[in-house]
Amino acid sequence: MQFGVFSVGDVTPDPLTHRAPTEHERIQAMVRIALKAEEVGLDVFATGEHHNPPFVPSSPTTLLGYIAARTRRLVLSTATTLVTTNDPVKIAEDYAMLQHLAEGRMDLMLGRGNTGPVYPWFGKDIRQGIDLALENYALLHRLWREDVVDWEGRFRTPLQSFTATPRPLDGIPPFVWHGSIRSREIAEQAAYYGDGFFANNIFWPKEHFQRLIRIYRLRFAHYGHGDPDQAVVGLGGQVFMRPNSQDAVREFRPYFDNAPVYGHGPSLEEFMAETPLTVGSPQQVIDRTLAFREYFGDYQRQLFLMDHAGLPLASVLEQLDILGEEVVPVLRAEFAAGRPDRVPDAPTHASLLARAAEEPDPT
Structure with a gap:
């Protein structure tokens, strides 16, 4: 089981001081958070991809490449790589380069993003979002597995005898997660490829x-990749903790109430009741997270969103200390207890390389 954090990189004013960090400060804060994640024993740091204010991570591979040079163990990933508006050729080459620089300590999550105007900014039509996601990944999948590709599709110019460079490290393509919050077609896509x-x-x-995870698990088995409980599932989550739950609620409430995404809508209590947001003590976070297995089955990756809504960096680093020292060790032990041996771990470069070595040579 992998545990980590993901950042959307928002530049949001602190509702208590009314000061927003500069873009430079926010970018440097994301680096500090990644380094802290490794320091406290987390497994994964992931960044979003956005091309509009108030977000700063427009170039995930640049950010993750820099973090790779300053870490030794942390798996680096994306919380969204925009497969709809990025050229799949560029994705193939950028992330293969990152894979080499990180010595295999990376994977990526493909998604369509949450900003409608990004489509025309990059010359695409949002009404074709699903079709773009499906076709672009079909090409990306081939570019990492075939040395020479001929291609013709609907959404980009044809390729003739094209080789993406560099080739994937050790001949092993980066592992891909398909991220979705609403689309059955993306669950089907992940299942089809065994991603x-x-x-x-x-x-x-x-x-x-x-419902989405059940569809994915059943279709994963349908396509012959294993039984439903062997499918590879990741989950998001949001937490804010203090030793006393009342203190956590009191401190976090102004940030929730003024957050650009969910502020000025449902109350904090309503949001906690209806979503995985947990604001309270470390034990409450442990109990709530352990319940995810009851709802979704055994899964492989749990990422928490912690640095958003204007929370000052000092508070986020404190949260990471609590997560690493008091929460994740308990979650690791509890999730491992009763986990069937047949349920796989999250794929890594090392495990994928070992699996490839065990497969018979097709020649």
Whole structure:
């Protein structure tokens, strides 16, 4: 089981001081958070991809490449790589380069993003979003597995005898998670290729994501990749902790109430009741997170959103200390207890390389 954090990189004013960090400060804060994640024993740091204010991470591979040079163990990933508006050729080459620089300590999550105007900014039509996601990944999948590709599709110019460079490290393509909060087609896509499915269940009730994950697991088995419980699932979450739950609620409330995404809507209490947001003590976070297995089955990756809504960096680093020292060790032990041996771990470069070595040579 992997535990980590993901950042959307928002530049949001602190509602208590009314000061927003500069873009430079926010970018440097994301680096500090990644380094802290490794320091406290987390497994994964992931960044979003956005091309509009108030967000700063427009170039995930640049950020993750820099972090790779300053870490030794942390798996680096994306919380969204925009497969709809990025050229799949560029994705193939950028992330293969990152894979080499990180010595294999990376994977990526493909998604369509949450900003409609990004489509025309990059010359695409949002009404073709699903079709773009499906076709672009079909090409990306081939570019990492075939040395020479001929291609013709609907959404980009044809390729003739094209080789993406560099080739994947050790001939092993980066592992791909397909992220979705609403689309059955993306769950189907993940199942078809035998890739991971990441349900970023931070905004909607669990019943919605239970349906998506169930579809993915059943279709994963349908395509012959294993039994439903062997499918590779990741989940999102949001937490804010203090030793006393009342203190956590009191401190976090102004940030929740003024957050650009969910502020001025449902109350904090309503949001906690309907979504995985947990504001309280470390034990409450442990109990709530352990319940995810009851809803979704055994899964492989749990990422928490912690640095958003204007929270000052000092508070986020304190949260990471609590997460690493008091929460994750308990979650690791509890999730491992009773986990069937047949349920796989999250794929890593090392495990994928070992699996490839065991497969018979097709020649």
